[in-house]
Amino acid sequence: MASIVFFVFSKNIKKNVEKIKIKNLIQEGRITYSDLSIPANPFYSKKYKISGKPDYIVEQNKCFIPVELKTGNHSEPQKNHIFQIAAYCHLLEQHYGGFVPYGILVYNNTDQYKIPFDPMIRFELESTIKKMRYSLKTGRSIMNHSDFKRCKACSMRTYCDKKIPYF
Ligand code: SF4
Numbered sequence: 001m002a003s004i005v006f007f008v009f010s011k012n013i014k015k016n017v018e019k020i021k022i023k024n025l026i027q028e029g030r031i032t033y034s035d036l037s038i039p040a041n042p043f044y045s046k047k048y049k050i051s052g053k054p055d056y057i058v059e060q061n062k063c064f065i066p067v068e069l070k071t072g073n074h075s076e077p078q079k080n081h082i083f084q085i086a087a088y089c090h091l092l093e094q095h096y097g098g099f100v101p102y103g104i105l106v107y108n109n110t111d112q113y114k115i116p117f118d119p120m121i122r123f124e125l126e127s128t129i130k131k132m133r134y135s136l137k138t139g140r141s142i143m144n145h146s147d148f149k150r151c152k153a154c155s156m157r158t159y160c161d162k163k164i165p166y167f
Pocket residue numbers: 150151152154155156157160161162163164
């Protein structure tokens with residue numbers, strides 16, 4: 001009985017994975033991790049003391065590639081989303097010990113972008129994390145944008161005293 005239940009269950013997972021892959025235009029590779037239907041374990045970096053969970057991970061050419069799904073009408077990848085992908089690439093390198101050449105960003109299940117995890121973004125990621133640590137330590141932060149839409153969608157707006165009000 002248990003094996004039948006397991007068989008049915010694993011068949012359903014396979015079906016869901018295929019559905020997700022097609023829906024999100026990820027044609028290549030094998031999905032090895034998903035945080036979409038059942039919450040998955042987060043990844044942790046000792047180096048930067050950060051943790052996070054990509055929506056899923058796909059294995060392409062022997063590399064583990066993080067994939068993040070976003071909503072919103074964007075004609076190009078947003079800087080904060082690029083950093084999120086970069087952080088996931090770093091977390092997967094720390095966890096699996098290999099090289100992660102890029103991550104995939106998907107907007108509205110239609111537009112897909114390959115975000116290279118190149119030396120420039122690695123440097124920017126490290127320096128952004130350092131700045132964030134400094135802000136947390138000193139309680140001082142620097143406002144670096146004037147986009148009220150960003151504040152409107154921000155999960156920290158309840159606590160942030162620098163948020164831009166919208167009317
Ligand atoms: S609410 Fe605060 S933390 Fe969020 S985007 Fe606006 S300024 Fe930044």
